Amino acid sequence: MSWLTPQVIDILYAMFQAIVILLAAVLLGAVMTVVERRLLGLWQDRYGPNRVGPFGSLQLIADMIKIFFKEDWIPPFADRKLFMLAPAIAMASLLLSFMIIPITPGWGIADLNIGLLFFFAMAGINVYAVLFGGWASGNKYALLGAMRASAQTLSYEVFMGLALMGVVGITGSFNMREIVQAQEGLWFIVPQFFGFCTFLIAGIAVTHRHPFDQPEAEQELADGYHIEFSSMKFGMFFIGEYVGMVLVSALIVTLFFGGWQGPWLPPIVWFALKTAFFLMLFVLLRASLPRPRYDRVMSFGWKVCLPLTLINLLVTSAVILLDAPG
Amino acid sequence: MSVASPTQGEAHNRSVQDPVLEALGKHLGAQVMVEQATLTGMPVVWLPRERLLDALAFLKGLPEGFTMLFDLSAIDERLRSQRVGLPPADFTVFYHLVSIDRNRDLMLKVAIDEGDLSLPSCVSVFRNANWYEREVWDMFGIDFDGHPRLVRILMPPTWTGHPLRKDYPARATEFDPYTLTVEGQDTEQKALQFDPEAWGMQRERSGSEFMFLNLGPNHPSAHGAFRIVLQLDGEEIVDCVPDIGYHHRGAEKMAERQSWHSFIPYTDRIDYTGGVMNNLPYVLAVEKLAGIEVPDRVKVIRVMMAEMFRITSHLLFLGTYLQDLGAMTPVFFTFSDRQRAYKVIEGITGFRMHPAWYRIGGVSQDLPKGWPTLVQEFLDWMPKRLREYQRAMMENAIVRERTRDIAAFSTGEALEWGVTGPNLRATGCNFDLRKQRPYSGYDQFDFEVPLGTRGDVFDRGQLRIEEMRQSVRIIQQCVDNMPPGDYKADHPLTTPPPREKMLQHIETLITHFLQVSWGPVLKPNESCQMVEATKGINSYYLTSDGNTTSYRTRIRTPSFPHLQQIPALMRQGFVPDLIAHLGSIDFVMADVDR
Numbered sequence: 056m057s058w059l060t061p062q063v064i065d066i067l068y069a070m071f072q073a074i075v076i077l078l079a080a081v082l083l084g085a086v087m088t089v090v091e092r093r094l095l096g097l098w099q100d101r102y103g104p105n106r107v108g109p110f111g112s113l114q115l116i117a118d119m120i121k122i123f124f125k126e127d128w129i130p131p132f133a134d135r136k137l138f139m140l141a142p143a144i145a146m147a148s149l150l151l152s153f154m155i156i157p158i159t160p161g162w163g164i165a166d167l168n169i170g171l172l173f174f175f176a177m178a179g180i181n182v183y184a185v186l187f188g189g190w191a192s193g194n195k196y197a198l199l200g201a202m203r204a205s206a207q208t209l210s211y212e213v214f215m216g217l218a219l220m221g222v223v224g225i226t227g228s229f230n231m232r233e234i235v236q237a238q239e240g241l242w243f244i245v246p247q248f249f250g251f252c253t254f255l256i257a258g259i260a261v262t263h264r265h266p267f268d269q270p271e272a273e274q275e276l277a278d279g280y281h282i283e284f285s286s287m288k289f290g291m292f293f294i295g296e297y298v299g300m301v302l303v304s305a306l307i308v309t310l311f312f313g314g315w316q317g318p319w320l321p322p323i324v325w326f327a328l329k330t331a332f333f334l335m336l337f338v339l340l341r342a343s344l345p346r347p348r349y350d351r352v353m354s355f356g357w358k359v360c361l362p363l364t365l366i367n368l369l370v371t372s373a374v375i376l377l378d379a380p381g
Numbered sequence: 382m383s384v385a386s387p388t389q390g391e392a393h394n395r396s397v398q399d400p401v402l403e404a405l406g407k408h409l410g411a412q413v414m415v416e417q418a419t420l421t422g423m424p425v426v427w428l429p430r431e432r433l434l435d436a437l438a439f440l441k442g443l444p445e446g447f448t449m450l451f452d453l454s455a456i457d458e459r460l461r462s463q464r465v466g467l468p469p470a471d472f473t474v475f476y477h478l479v480s481i482d483r484n485r486d487l488m489l490k491v492a493i494d495e496g497d498l499s500l501p502s503c504v505s506v507f508r509n510a511n512w513y514e515r516e517v518w519d520m521f522g523i524d525f526d527g528h529p530r531l532v533r534i535l536m537p538p539t540w541t542g543h544p545l546r547k548d549y550p551a552r553a554t555e556f557d558p559y560t561l562t563v564e565g566q567d568t569e570q571k572a573l574q575f576d577p578e579a580w581g582m583q584r585e586r587s588g589s590e591f592m593f594l595n596l597g598p599n600h601p602s603a604h605g606a607f608r609i610v611l612q613l614d615g616e617e618i619v620d621c622v623p624d625i626g627y628h629h630r631g632a633e634k635m636a637e638r639q640s641w642h643s644f645i646p647y648t649d650r651i652d653y654t655g656g657v658m659n660n661l662p663y664v665l666a667v668e669k670l671a672g673i674e675v676p677d678r679v680k681v682i683r684v685m686m687a688e689m690f691r692i693t694s695h696l697l698f699l700g701t702y703l704q705d706l707g708a709m710t711p712v713f714f715t716f717s718d719r720q721r722a723y724k725v726i727e728g729i730t731g732f733r734m735h736p737a738w739y740r741i742g743g744v745s746q747d748l749p750k751g752w753p754t755l756v757q758e759f760l761d762w763m764p765k766r767l768r769e770y771q772r773a774m775m776e777n778a779i780v781r782e783r784t785r786d787i788a789a790f791s792t793g794e795a796l797e798w799g800v801t802g803p804n805l806r807a808t809g810c811n812f813d814l815r816k817q818r819p820y821s822g823y824d825q826f827d828f829e830v831p832l833g834t835r836g837d838v839f840d841r842g843q844l845r846i847e848e849m850r851q852s853v854r855i856i857q858q859c860v861d862n863m864p865p866g867d868y869k870a871d872h873p874l875t876t877p878p879p880r881e882k883m884l885q886h887i888e889t890l891i892t893h894f895l896q897v898s899w900g901p902v903l904k905p906n907e908s909c910q911m912v913e914a915t916k917g918i919n920s921y922y923l924t925s926d927g928n929t930t931s932y933r934t935r936i937r938t939p940s941f942p943h944l945q946q947i948p949a950l951m952r953q954g955f956v957p958d959l960i961a962h963l964g965s966i967d968f969v970m971a972d973v974d975r
Contacts, residue, residue, distance in 0.1 A: 095709075095710075097711040099710050099714070100717050101713055101717075195592060198592075199616065249843060265707070266779070274602045274706075274707060275602065275956055275957050275960050276706050276956075277601055342709065343707035343710065343773075344707075344708065344777075345707045345774070345778060345779045345783065346705065346708075346779070347707075347708065347779050348615075348958070350781060
């Protein structure tokens with residue numbers, strides 16, 4: 056057993072962690088599809104899926120069997136390469152971002168110095184999924200959806216980055232673990248309230264969740280960019296959206312709500328509870344709000360959110376400079 | 382001026398005092414006009430073809446003029462036997478005009494000969510004549526000179542023949558068996574492809590191509606099999622062409638085969654969210670022909686059930702309207718409210734959506750035991766729900782932003798396009814038939830007519846919430862003051878005759894036997910009844926030739942002109958605005974295509 060050096064054990068342990076977190080993220084995304092439908096049912100005066108298994112608990116398995124056995128159809132007029140690439144990007148880019156999230160003091164895949172920047176990069180790549188999907192489908196509705204998505208993401212990613220610069224400024228690091236540790240006494244939701252608001256909005260927009268789901272607006276574009284996708288290709292877009300939801304919720308918790316920190320309960324429970332709260336918020340938003348027109352969404356981004364983040368950043372930096380020793 | 386009557390000894394002399402006819406006579410020369418006495422409740426005047434446009438323009442231009450072309454269709458007169466004193470005609474085209482200011486109607490008729498089936502198009506006078514003339518061409522093969530684009534509208538472009546002609550068969554067994562070959566399918570599909578040039582549309586502007594987006598006939602927000610082709614510059618709508626007819630079921634043709642009685646269930650399916658509201662204009666028009674005066678109890682029961690259906694229809698509207706704005710939850714709430722309403726409707730009529738419950742001369746059954754409790758439960762439930770919709774949705778900032786000043790039109794434009802009902806009242810025009818021309822005893826009820834001010838998508842939504850409140854008020858008065866008495870009129874033409882009286886003497890037994898086997902025979906005449914239906918003014922214009930079936934049943938539905946107006950409103954709009962407008966019109970395709 057000479058090869059089992061402590062170094063190898065560390066590597067194996069890290070790999071084990073990575074696989075567990077990856078699986079958990081995908082599974083959570085999949086479970087969210089059912090949880091969302093049940094919650095919507097609860098709020099909408101109806102049952103939701105409650106037939107498969109006790110309380111509908113096996114619905115997810117039924118859905119998975121269904122989606123795996125659907126015909127995987129590529130339209131003859133589609134651009135095949137991009138068409139196949141799009142769902143992979145949709146899923147992979149968001150999944151990779153889980154790498155930077157510190158779940159508990161001991162758990163987390165990568166402790167990157169540029170943690171936050173890595174997320175921005177991945178969110179940037181995620182736009183290509185929608186763009187490719189919309190373009191490669193050769194469908195006019197999909198094209199309109201992709202057009203909206205690119206305009207919207209462009210507008211919202213600008214201030215999504217800026218919204219977090221306050222947090223980075225206070226901590227003095229892009230490292231997620233350090234950001235959590237910096238919230239020991241006071242969660243960043245208090246000093247960075249406006250940063251939180253704008254990041255939440257941008258997060259919803261980037262994951263194309265209601266009310267920022269213009270790219271797929273069912274009533275207008277009949278599902279937009281993923282209209283031509285079927286079977287697991289659609290499934291990847293679909294689960295990708297929920298993985299995005301989980302990711303944004305986890306990021307909000309990490310950046311503004313002290314990550315795993317909290318009294319009495321073990322860190323993993325705190326992290327899960329806080330994340331679940333924001334997941335619920337995502338679903339509640341979908342249940343309660345109508346959809347604004349996409350040009351209003353754009354002007355809201357540029358005219359309200361961007362100035363707000365800039366002011367927030369300005370004030371935060373001023374305070375940091377005033378506090379700075381010497 | 383001569384007065385002709387389809388039945389002898391009913392000569393009218395109303396035209397002598399009628400200022401409108403007098404003015405028209407002075408303008409055209411009285412000798413060219415022939416007035417026909419009917420039971421339609423409006424003057425019916427025959428004109429020669431050359432004077433038609435002149436007369437229409439004159440009537441429109443009168444002070445307090447006839448600004449709305451309410452209906453335009455035709456009658457194949459070739460098999461009609463009872464038309465004493467009327468000008469000779471193979472086909473008749475009629476123009477039903479309404480003056481809102483005078484609150485009165487006028488019908489012009491033009492006789493045309495089989496050898497020369499053409500008329501001047503009146504699109505230059507009334508813009509909404511466009512679709513009506515296309516429909517007449519489609520159904521009767523009558524040509525309109527000067528029409529901008531006279532093509533089929535309800536039937537597929539590949540169709541041969543004109544279905545509402547009397548020599549066109551009505552039953553499937555009279556046709557060859559239907560087959561569809563691969564080539565045939567290709568031809569049909571090719572015929573449905575949109576050709577921008579045919580509509581005078583540009584394919585590009587200053588070097589950049591427009592996108593032609595085919596929205597429907599299957600689209601989540603098209604509210605049925607409705608297709609609209611959009612010419613898009615980015616997401617801006619440059620122009621659009623609505624395409625209807627996918628839901629055409631030949632209801633008017635069926636009316637010529639069914640007995641007066643057995644056509645009632647077909648009316649339910651015209652505006653399929655309106656239930657018995659659709660029976661009302663039909664049975665009222667038949668009762669006019671039959672000369673039946675119904676007991677008060679019947680009137681009140683009819684009003685109560687019609688208002689129940691107005692509420693269920695408006696609830697469906699509200700849910701889908703908000704859903705089209707992207708709010709997913711309200712539709713589930715309005716559907717659970719509708720479920721409560723259907724519990725009442727089912728308890729009383731035995732059916733839910735299409736009860737076909739009104740009868741000629743009454744209603745199908747008396748109210749069941751315990752009905753007031755059932756209705757009262759619903760009446761107690763609704764107001765707080767309506768408050769909730771108001772607060773959660775209509776006061777929501779996003780809803781307001783999406784709907785305020787979107788697809789707005791004025792009263793003038795509305796009348797120009799033949800818009801009626803809540804959509805007309807949203808522009809501030811106080812025209813509700815229940816007040817202006819009370820039928821079925823509506824004058825005995827205490828209710829208000831809600832009005833809008835701006836005529837935009839918001840007003841159209843808000844107004845319907847108010848209308849539901851008023852309907853609740855009307856139903857409450859029905860519950861509190863239901864008169865005692867019979868649920869069917871004591872009249873030989875009441876169909877089916879009251880069963881309790883059937884076995885008492887031979888006379889009633891014979892009547893019952895004849896009416897159940899043949900159906901009632903109505904005297905030759907014409908009648909028309911307009912009602913304020915759920916979506917606007919719905920009317921039945923019936924022509925009887927003294928038979929067990931109708932000679933011609935013209936069904937004027939409100940949704941047809943509402944859809945025709947879309948392009949005029951949507952130019953320079955955005956795709957989401959179009960969806961919001963489609964949601965706010967409140968149409969169902971069966972109500973458009975019949």
